Amino acid sequence: MLGAMGEFDLIARYFTRPARRAALGVGDDCALLQPAPGTQLAISCDMLVEGRHFFPDVDPFTLGHKALAVNLSDLAACGATPLAFTLALALPRADDAWLEPFSRGLLRLADAHGCELVGGDTTQGPLNICITVFGEVPVVGGQSQALLRSGARAGDDLYVSGTLGDARLALEALRGALPLPARALAQARTRLEQPTPRVALGQALRGVASAAIDVSDGLLGDLRHILTASRVGATIQTELATSLIATGSRSAGESAHISADKQLEFILSGGDDYELAFTAPVSARDAVQAASQLAQTPVTRIGSIDSDAGLRLVDAQGQLMPSSFASFDHFA
Numbered sequence: 001m002l003g004a005m006g007e008f009d010l011i012a013r014y015f016t017r018p019a020r021r022a023a024l025g026v027g028d029d030c031a032l033l034q035p036a037p038g039t040q041l042a043i044s045c046d047m048l049v050e051g052r053h054f055f056p057d058v059d060p061f062t063l064g065h066k067a068l069a070v071n072l073s074d075l076a077a078c079g080a081t082p083l084a085f086t087l088a089l090a091l092p093r094a095d096d097a098w099l100e101p102f103s104r105g106l107l108r109l110a111d112a113h114g115c116e117l118v119g120g121d122t123t124q125g126p127l128n129i130c131i132t133v134f135g136e137v138p139v140v141g142g143q144s145q146a147l148l149r150s151g152a153r154a155g156d157d158l159y160v161s162g163t164l165g166d167a168r169l170a171l172e173a174l175r176g177a178l179p180l181p182a183r184a185l186a187q188a189r190t191r192l193e194q195p196t197p198r199v200a201l202g203q204a205l206r207g208v209a210s211a212a213i214d215v216s217d218g219l220l221g222d223l224r225h226i227l228t229a230s231r232v233g234a235t236i237q238t239e240l241a242t243s244l245i246a247t248g249s250r251s252a253g254e255s256a257h258i259s260a261d262k263q264l265e266f267i268l269s270g271g272d273d274y275e276l277a278f279t280a281p282v283s284a285r286d287a288v289q290a291a292s293q294l295a296q297t298p299v300t301r302i303g304s305i306d307s308d309a310g311l312r313l314v315d316a317q318g319q320l321m322p323s324s325f326a327s328f329d330h331f332a
Contacts, residue, residue, distance in 0.1 A: 010094050010122060014103040020116055021083060031118035033084055035136055040144055041083075042135040044074035050127040054193075055174065060098045062193040063129075064105030069197045070216065071133035072113060073274040076202035077214040079147040080135030082115035088132075090125035113199055138206070145206045147278070152211040152230035154307035156279040159288065159299045161198050164219060164244045165263065166191035168270025178258065195274035201299075204291035205278060212278035218269035223277055224311060230279075236303040239316040241267055244300055268313075279305055 035041055048067050050056055068085065075082055087106070091099075110117060115133065137146040170188035173180040180188070198214075205212065211226050219241075227234055242260075244267050280288050285301075292299045306312075313321040 010099065014099050015087065015117055015120070021114070031084070031086070033118070033134060035083070038139050039136040040139055040146065042075055042078045042080035042137050042146060043132065044071055044078075044135075045130065045132040046070045046074070047128065047130040049129075056127075058193060060102035061105035064102040064107075065109050065194050067129045067131055068106055068109050068115070068133070069195050070274060071131045072109070072115065072197035072199055073195070073214040073216065075133060075135040076197050076199045077147060077212045077276055078135070078137060079145060079202045079206040079209075079212070080137045081203060082113045082199060083134045083136050084116050084118045085110070085131050085133040087117060087120035088128075088130040089120065089122050090128040091122065092124070092127060113197075147202065147205060147209055147212040149211055149213055149226045149229035151209075152226050152232050152279040152305045153281070154232055154305055156210055156281055156305040157285065157288075157301050158223075158234055158236065158277070158279055158303040158305060159301050160215070160219065160241075160244055160275055160277050161201055161292075161297050161299050162196070162244075162273070162275040164215065164268075164273045164275060165266035165270045166245075167195070167272035168266040169258075171270075171272070192272055195272070197274060198276045198295070198297055201276055201291065201295035201297045204295045205276075205280075205288075208284050208287045208291055209278040209280045212276055215273045215275045215277050216271060218271040219273075219277060220268050220311060221271075226277070226279065227305075227309070227311060230305075231309075233306040233308045233310045233312070234303055235306055235312045235314055236268075237316075238264060238313050238321060240300065240302040244302070 033041070046067075048054060048063075048070070054063055054066070067087075071085065072082055107117065137144055139145065166188045169180070170185065170192040172178050173185050173188065174192075202212065211230055213222050213226055215222050223234060242264060245263060288299060315321055
């Protein structure tokens with residue numbers, strides 16, 4: 001049981017809505033999805049655990065947003081259009097004061113992307129949120145238009161959307177590792193707790209990008225997944241990468257006396273940014289910019305893909321830089 005409010009009362013009150021795109025939504029043993037003709041299903045699953053992925057005192061509204069945003073970011077990296085999602089939720093107790101803002105944050109983002117909640121599960125236990133999201137990817141001439149990690153080729157440009165490092169800045173401040181003015185912390189914390197999934201950009205990059213991934217554990221760590229899958233290497237020009245830091249984070253960093261090296265660390269290995277890192281042929285530069293404008297999302301070219309394995313950082317003079325940046329690993 002989940003306290004005075006039973007499990008099915010909880011579901012009915014906060015998570016049951018009429019089915020729209022789904023053939024059958026919440027209320028049966030299974031939901032039924034009907035993908036559009038000429039599409040494939042794209043499926044991803046993410047889990048958020050209290051104390052590991054979020055602080056116990058996090059605003060439940062922002063937690064609801066982030067729980068779905070990290071899954072939508074995976075769809076974005078695949079170039080998929082959101083369709084539906086399921087929610088598995090473990091709760092210490094059934095608390096209206098927590099559930100109302102959580103469901104509001106979750107469903108507001110879902111509505112913004114036309115992604116409906118079609119099922120899931122609830123149980124009593126330590127706070128744990130697990131979402132499985134479903135999307136659609138076109139199939140044209142028998143070929144899937146999905147963006148994969150395995151398509152990068154030597155000579156391709158390397159791009160990143162938006163800005164990086166804000167979430168790590170907020171995390172360090174919330175941990176008490178560095179002081180930040182209240183306004184700067186609030187700005188950075190929004191990036192940590194309410195990331196913007198780049199769904200429109202992912203769709204605009206179909207047929208343009210050769211490979212893509214979302215930046216969740218840190219740029220360098222996530223980029224290595226592309227390099228491994230594509231059997232290539234990469235060179236990042238650090239003077240271009242530093243332009244990825246947001247103006248707010250830059251000024252916050254200056255006020256907290258954060259060194260340039262530490263700011264570069266936040267950019268390259270900070271994590272929780274949920275931007276897209278992607279590759280594209282040099283011949284597609286105009287198409288990349290057109291996709292950026294269509295999605296109203298800035299992109300920055302920060303390096304190139306090489307035939308030689310490995311990931312290299314070079315400074316403004318083209319000299320190799322030592323790299324000890326480590327991205328997030330749950331079991332490291």
